[in-house]
Amino acid sequence: MRAAHLVTVAHGTRTAAGNEVARALTAGAAARLGWRATTSYVELCAPSFAEVVARAGSPVVAVPLLLSTGYHLRQDLPAAVAAADRDDVRLGRSLGPDRLLASAQTDRLRTAGARPGQPVVMVAAGSTDPAATTDLDAAAHLLAQAWDAPVRLATLSGHGPRLADVVRAGDAVSPYLLATGHFHRKARHEALAAGASVVAEVIGPHSLVVDLVVERALALALRAVGVPA
Template sequence: MSVAPRLVTVAHGTRTASGNLVAAELTRLTADRLGLEAVTSYVELCEPLLADVLKSSAAPTVVVPLLLSTGFHLRQDLPAAVAGAGGPAFLGRSLGPHALLADAQVEQLVAAGARPGQPLVMVAAGSSDVLATRDLDRAAELLARAWGGPVRVATLSGLGQRVEDVVRPGDCVSTYLLAGGYFARKAATLARDAGARAVADVIGPHPRVVDLVVRRADALIGAGLLGV
């Protein structure tokens, strides 16, 4: 009989406790859907770290990154942690860009008082990785399709234009972050200082995000990599 895999999610991690709870809630909801044992882990700033979780068990493991785009962590840190696992471990792709995330962003915007089609800026953490920039451009395209109007992109670090240079008075702002923390607070402050009319909350443990995490885990299991 095949052994059911263990699900390990990995989020970036933040010093803000409520932000880390988003990853834990997504993991719990996904595990309930799939009927799997699950553990939440982090890249940094919060324990348990992914490398420690993977070393702690010889059980076959699917690793689903709770990251919105490709970048250094996904291309360097996470593969290194998987390589040091105590048993067979298989790494999935980032959550974004994906239409399900765009749907969740639209709901957060509407909840913040924005109306579809109004001028919109998507604010992301940013990265120095050009692949992450391409992912952000694609995420903006998906959001524009769901929103029914053009979307401009601003970043808080790395490549790209800054919030204060992109957001105009009267714009709506979609916070392209999974959880609260330093970047979320900075995005909201800069957007409001620039005159944004509505600033959406982070995406959070939205049901569409749970759907997406389930898909990512199923893709690894369904590929037959674990023989389940």
């Protein structure tokens, strides 16, 4: 049977450290799976998803490192698969919402010094896609369950309230962002300006996110003919 080729696809950022998060997650998942793996990006960093899919070995299991549904998942990535003219590419859905991400967020909150029961504002990049809003609401609900305290949602762009309108003095803020970059810097600055007492780090290459990538890759492999799971 043919071995799978794991292709992850992150958004991409001009911040080098942010792009390293995708590479670390990909390497961690590949080591666990024993598969070949390549990291790709939607924009702002090379190689692009379209380039990788066009030349990757087959069959391809593509796991988006994107936290919510949006234009890239609905349009860009399916278009790249179609343009490659291959029938051996399995493209997954967004990583979130998922309980493993919520658990990783609670770890980041504790590490940043948030107190048990402290109210939290979850801040996301945001989108104009209504489906993304549904995803973010679900992610905030999962975080509230994992943190066992109230969680309110804010976004940095697109639909949804802004941090200045949501954060209350003494709140903790949990960035619903996978990697550092422009949105991370913006979230931290605006959260502290609004009175937050704690701002956690981005989710990053947390071991639980590696678990999630592996889980998604195996589920996609089961749908691909001839790929050992």
